[in-house]
Amino acid sequence: MSADAEAEVRAAAADLVAAFAAHDTDRYFAAIAEDATFLFPTHPGLLATRAAYEAAWRAWELDGFRVLGCRTDDTEVRVVADGLALLTHRVHTRLAAKDAADGEEVRERETVVFRRFSDGRWLVVHEHLSPEP
Numbered sequence: 001m002s003a004d005a006e007a008e009v010r011a012a013a014a015d016l017v018a019a020f021a022a023h024d025t026d027r028y029f030a031a032i033a034e035d036a037t038f039l040f041p042t043h044p045g046l047l048a049t050r051a052a053y054e055a056a057w058r059a060w061e062l063d064g065f066r067v068l069g070c071r072t073d074d075t076e077v078r079v080v081a082d083g084l085a086l087l088t089h090r091v092h093t094r095l096a097a098k099d100a101a102d103g104e105e106v107r108e109r110e111t112v113v114f115r116r117f118s119d120g121r122w123l124v125v126h127e128h129l130s131p132e133p
Contacts, residue, residue, distance in 0.1 A: 006077050009085045009114050012122040013075070016112075020093075021070035029054055033115065033123040040129050041108070066096040068103050072110075083116035090132060107132040 012031065019027035029050060038047040047053045057065075075089040091108045113126040 002079060005079045005085065005116070008116075009077050009079065009087060009122050010075070012114060013072075013077075013087050013089075013112065016124065017070055017072055017091075020067055023067040025054075025057065031124060033117070033125050036123070036125050036127070038127045041131055064097050068094040068096055070094070085114045085116075085122065087112045087114060091129070 016028065016031045018024075019031060032050045032053070034050050036050050036053070038053050040047070043056060047056060070091065070093045072089040072091050075087065077085060077087050079085045088109070088111050091106075091110050093106045093108070094103050095106060096103045108129045109132050110130075111126075111128045112124055114122040115125045116122050
């Protein structure tokens, strides 16, 4: 495993989490490949593209969704092939929702697959969240 690749993935993940934590949707979605797929415990099926995820995100916002903060821990990165890496971590997110006046904290585990593109950027190509047991 290349230490440089691992460091690059960790940096890409840190930027992704920072953009998510700030509810900076432009920066957040720019870190995701157009053909990325997503599995979320709160969504009934696979979101098969970034555009589908963005549409779901906008619908959630109309329902009062907003990210108030996010932090991660127990991060592990494995570069499994040239240009392909798996990241796992625990995610602690504070969300605003219309039925929670002070927001709510959600604890999840997440697997994120990153792929290095020809321009050198590592982008998310798959994300799977599950509730933390």
